[in-house]
Amino acid sequence: MSETTTAPDQRTVSGVAIRLEGVTKRYPGQQKPAVDSVDLEIAAGETVMFVGPSGCGKTTLLKMLNRLIEPSGGKIFLGDEDVTGQDPDRLRRRIGYVIQAGGLFPHMTVGTNIGLVPGMLGWDKERIAERTDELLDLVGLDPEVYRARYPKELSGGQQQRVGVARALAADPPVLLMDEPFGAVDPITRQRLQDELLRIQEELGKTIVFVTHDFDEAVKLGDKIVVFDVGARVVQYDTPEAILAEPAEEYVADFVGAGATLKQLTLTRVADTELHTPVTAQAGEDSAAVVARATAAGEQYVVVTDGRGRPISWPSVAELTRTTTVPATRDDRLPVVGLRSTLNDALDTMLAASQGGVVVTGRRDSVAGVLVVEQVMAAIQATRGETRG
Amino acid sequence: MWQYLLDRRDLIAFQAYQHVSLVVQCVVLATVLAVGLAVLAYRSPRITSLANSVSAIGLTIPSFALLGLLLAPFGFGITPAVVAVVFYAALPVLRNAVVGLAGVDQSLVESARGIGMSRLATLWRVELPLAWPVILAGVRVSTQMVMGIAAVAAYVLGPGLGSLIFSGLSRLGGANALNATLVGTIAIVLLALVLDVVLVLVGRLTTSKGIRV
Numbered sequence: 001m002s003e004t005t006t007a008p009d010q011r012t013v014s015g016v017a018i019r020l021e022g023v024t025k026r027y028p029g030q031q032k033p034a035v036d037s038v039d040l041e042i043a044a045g046e047t048v049m050f051v052g053p054s055g056c057g058k059t060t061l062l063k064m065l066n067r068l069i070e071p072s073g074g075k076i077f078l079g080d081e082d083v084t085g086q087d088p089d090r091l092r093r094r095i096g097y098v099i100q101a102g103g104l105f106p107h108m109t110v111g112t113n114i115g116l117v118p119g120m121l122g123w124d125k126e127r128i129a130e131r132t133d134e135l136l137d138l139v140g141l142d143p144e145v146y147r148a149r150y151p152k153e154l155s156g157g158q159q160q161r162v163g164v165a166r167a168l169a170a171d172p173p174v175l176l177m178d179e180p181f182g183a184v185d186p187i188t189r190q191r192l193q194d195e196l197l198r199i200q201e202e203l204g205k206t207i208v209f210v211t212h213d214f215d216e217a218v219k220l221g222d223k224i225v226v227f228d229v230g231a232r233v234v235q236y237d238t239p240e241a242i243l244a245e246p247a248e249e250y251v252a253d254f255v256g257a258g259a260t261l262k263q264l265t266l267t268r269v270a271d272t273e274l275h276t277p278v279t280a281q282a283g284e285d286s287a288a289v290v291a292r293a294t295a296a297g298e299q300y301v302v303v304t305d306g307r308g309r310p311i312s313w314p315s316v317a318e319l320t321r322t323t324t325v326p327a328t329r330d331d332r333l334p335v336v337g338l339r340s341t342l343n344d345a346l347d348t349m350l351a352a353s354q355g356g357v358v359v360t361g362r363r364d365s366v367a368g369v370l371v372v373e374q375v376m377a378a379i380q381a382t383r384g385e386t387r388g
Numbered sequence: 389m390w391q392y393l394l395d396r397r398d399l400i401a402f403q404a405y406q407h408v409s410l411v412v413q414c415v416v417l418a419t420v421l422a423v424g425l426a427v428l429a430y431r432s433p434r435i436t437s438l439a440n441s442v443s444a445i446g447l448t449i450p451s452f453a454l455l456g457l458l459l460a461p462f463g464f465g466i467t468p469a470v471v472a473v474v475f476y477a478a479l480p481v482l483r484n485a486v487v488g489l490a491g492v493d494q495s496l497v498e499s500a501r502g503i504g505m506s507r508l509a510t511l512w513r514v515e516l517p518l519a520w521p522v523i524l525a526g527v528r529v530s531t532q533m534v535m536g537i538a539a540v541a542a543y544v545l546g547p548g549l550g551s552l553i554f555s556g557l558s559r560l561g562g563a564n565a566l567n568a569t570l571v572g573t574i575a576i577v578l579l580a581l582v583l584d585v586v587l588v589l590v591g592r593l594t595t596s597k598g599i600r601v
Binding site for chain 1: 495496498499500501502503504505506509513514517518596597598599
């Protein structure tokens with residue numbers, strides 16, 4: 001159907017378009033319908049965020065897409081196919097579904113959880129095992145370590161990652177996410193968001209994402225739908241357009257438009273000029289690395305593991321005291337993704353009490369370093385823009 | 389008493405075997421029936437409260453009275469014993485199964501439905517395994533309780549250690565009467581303990597590591 005027009009780069013698209021025609025949900029005994037005749041078109045490969053006050057019907061609308069809630073009227077199309085009358089169980093195996101805390105089954109291992117949908121689709125064991133490992137790798141969990149674990153042995157963020165992996169297991173074209181990151185702490189949430197952006201860049205699914213956090217919507221969405229009561233679509237546009245020109249007073253209030261720092265959530269880390277750091281692999285000879293850093297005039301060195309992922313960020317002075325570059329992982333290492341917002345980067349720096357963050361790109365490899373001065377410069381620039 | 393035990397060890401062993409066999413078979417049957425009923429009942433709050441009252445009231449019926457009443461339709465023998473034991477065994481299991489199934493996190497049920505599991509698959513692969521520890525706790529209570537009730541069932545000439553107790557009681561003061569009663573009672577208590585240990589083991593083997601406490 002329509003191609004992704006918002007992305008400047010050529011993006012892979014494996015999703016299909018979704019079209020809603022007059023979708024309505026009426027509950028018996030209620031005067032007003034919970035969802036009142038919604039028409040909506042979502043382009044293939046786009047991430048569309050549903051935002052609105054609680055009780056506005058956004059979750060109901062989402063659940064009608066995979067028919068967890070049966071619509072009282074209207075039609076739903078996936079691609080050109082009318083799925084309104086299709087067997088719901090079979091439909092749902094083609095639509096990934098992620099809920100808060102992942103909705104993992106506590107009595108099954110991580111591997112079993114991920115393999116459920118492929119199993120229902122009749123894949124053979126070997127293929128399921130292969131796919132499970134592939135997906136764990138995709139969401140940044142080592143298959144050897146996590147495959148046989150139970151959900152209770154994982155942190156909230158890890159559970160959520162497994163939830164995403166499970167939803168992607170059978171490679172569905174559409175992913176529905178119902179406030180998936182609502183129950184984790186802010187730093188973990190930001191990492192999960194970065195990861196989703198990275199995964200989405202690789203896969204290009206059509207994602208419908210319900211959230212009550214407008215910053216999250218701005219960060220993750222190609223488009224945002226702002227709903228009012230009865231799932232009335234008040235505005236459906238790109239985050240930039242909604243922030244710049246809210247369609248109604250209601251939207252302006254809801255998004256808190258006008259706040260200049262809001263623009264920080266629109267600027268991506270990738271949009272700024274990143275500093276290229278001196279990197280070293282764990283286990284390298286320290287003296288050589290120190291020499292390299294001194295030659296480049298650097299104070300700090302980013303240490304990576306065997307797969308190019310950052311693990312620590314020691315100073316040159318610290319390294320001179322060692323013989324080989326240590327492989328210890330610094331849990332407080334400030335890291336953001338290329339698609340993170342400057343807001344996230346600043347948050348991360350503050351949380352780690354550091355003047356900079358390591359920026360990672362594909363498969364979590366080092367893409368550069370962002371320092372606080374650059375964030376300040378960006379703030380100055382946007383303030384200048386909005387004033388002038 | 390020791391001499392009494394040695395003299396009749398074959399008979400006692402046989403009756404102990406019969407007793408355990410009756411209890412185990414009845415508990416298995418009762419569990420299947422009770423879980424089946426619970427599956428039908430737990431979605432409706434009205435039927436759930438009905439099931440709970442039935443199991444509460446049912447347990448207040450004196451077993452001796454029920455056995456007596458069952459004599460009319462079934463006559464003497466093994467049938468009324470089995471019916472009575474299954475009836476009592478089913479009640480705690482029914483109650484726990486309803487509570488266990490109703491206690492399964494609804495977001496997990498929705499998650500199961502959301503990834504395309506059918507109603508039946510959700511019950512079989514998600515709800516029952518998650519409710520299993522609670523159901524099994526009911527089975528343990530049942531087993532302990534019907535060990536005693538099965539003894540009373542000997543009154544209607546059912547099998548088991550109860551016949552030892554009753555024959556002892558009926559000729560109290562006679563030779564070996566006290567011995568018979570004591571041996572029967574102690575054997576039942578010991579067997580109940582053994583069965584409980586077995587059930588704990590079964591619980592460990594059949595409960596997923598992921599939900600074990």
